[in-house]
Amino acid sequence: MGIIETIKDIFKRGKYVMTTENLTKITDHPKIAVSEDEYNRIRENLNYFAGRFNKVVYKDSNGTVCKRDFNHLPLARTASKKIASLVFNEQAEIKVDDEKANEFIQEQFKNDRFLKNFERYLESCLALGGLAMRPYIDKDKVRISFVQAPVFLPLQSNTQDISSAAIVTKTIKAEGKKQKYYTLIELHEWKKDGHYTITNELYKSDNQKIVGSRVPLSEIYEDLEETVEVKNLSRPLFTYLKPSGMNNKDINSPLGLSIFDNAKTTIDFINTTYDEFMWEVKMGQRRVLVPAQLVKTEFDQRGDKVTVRREFEAGQNVYQQLDGGGIDNPVSITDLTTPIRSDDYIKAINEGLALFEMQIGVSAGMFSFDGKSMKTATEIVSENSDTYQMRNSIVSLVEHSLKELIVSMLELAKAYKLYNGNIPDMEDISINLDDGVFTDRNAELDYWIKVVTAGFGTHAMAIEKVLNVTPEEAMKIESEVHGHTLDEANSERDQTDIDIYGE
Structure with missing residues (x-):
């Protein structure tokens, strides 16, 4: 189902307040805090990613001006795809400690084929400098909309994260023999009372390159309200993921850089x-x-x-x-x-x-x-390779972004009475992005066996590190392995600590 239908399912039609607003460019909107240079940089990245280059103009031996296609290598696409595949694949494991929350999230991810889709869109994130993910309600399910960099524009931000943003959706509608171009601007904002508000503005133009003048939502979206308030949210309804590193093109911009922005x-x-x-x-x-x-x-x-x-x-x-x-x-x-x-x-x-x-x-x-x-x-790990370090930097950001997404999904589902369980804390969510390409599993296992044997660590610590699970999950696995209850495992761990430290 497209984003148009999903928006219809979330909101209901409201009264339109007529205005005389006109926009030439999307960055002309008074609430959008993105400079024209930043927006142009993203569009330029898209050209590199898509392999769109100007034709070569030359003169032949007769002095005739000719044009030909520019032969190029798909470096931007190849680099983004290769690095994305190193960071994330469908073998990734996402778990929530709370059993009810975990069951709900796994079902939503399965219905939406999230793991497969995220692997593809991560490539876009690395190539264009950012990616937003926004959960929405589709009947009785929570789905995830991937919002790519050219249509995600921050409104307000701090040094840590983007708290308010605009999401842009473009639509073409035929009126007689002419094409009309519609631009829907979806403004996600926090109000002073702490409530989360989504405002929808629709613009119409005869020219594809111009946003146009504001028109009633009913021209395209019959069931869409102009303003919707969502309560009981602890964070924005979207989560924004960007590649690691400082934006050296605009140090005041909250947007990220493409992995090849400094290599054009x-x-x-x-x-x-x-x-x-x-x-x-x-x-x-x-x-x-x-x-x-x-x-x-x-x-x-x-x-x-x-x-x-x-x-x-x-x-x-x-x-x-x-x-x-x-x-x-x-x-x-x-x-x-x-x-x-x-x-x-x-x-x-x-x-x-x-x-x-x-x-x-x-x-x-x-x-x-x-x-x-x-x-x-x-050898790659022992030499502390650049690829391994870069992957780890991106992985940490991906893991944090996925945890934020899960919290937003559960809060949205609870607001629409699709979920009635607890909302987990970030530390109660475990993300395992298999790094088998780099990590020698046998060497890691041997290391932790020696640590436990020497008395420098517990079995639960070894299980947590080798299997990359939460401490609680590690304790549960240890109890199953030894065939005793979790309380007995905790008691043995306490005794081990006494033996090690002599307390």
């Missing part, structure tokens, strides 16, 4: 080099000079028009005629083909890729290949 010049260099290489290959086809006397000339006269056709070998396009010579001074067939500088181009591209790897913060060799053998996971 390098991407341009690599693409330009690749384009020249491809063009040289195309222009480097075999060419020879052929004496005029070896070229067959035919004249085809039709009325006043005479057509001259020269032919050396049928189906060949590799020759050029050379006038001159003769029977007494013949000119031989000369090969004019120039060698393609493939080694130089490939070396330049690999140098660019190595620089690109350094700029986005991954280990050398992730996108380029130097002929060396691949390293094992243990």
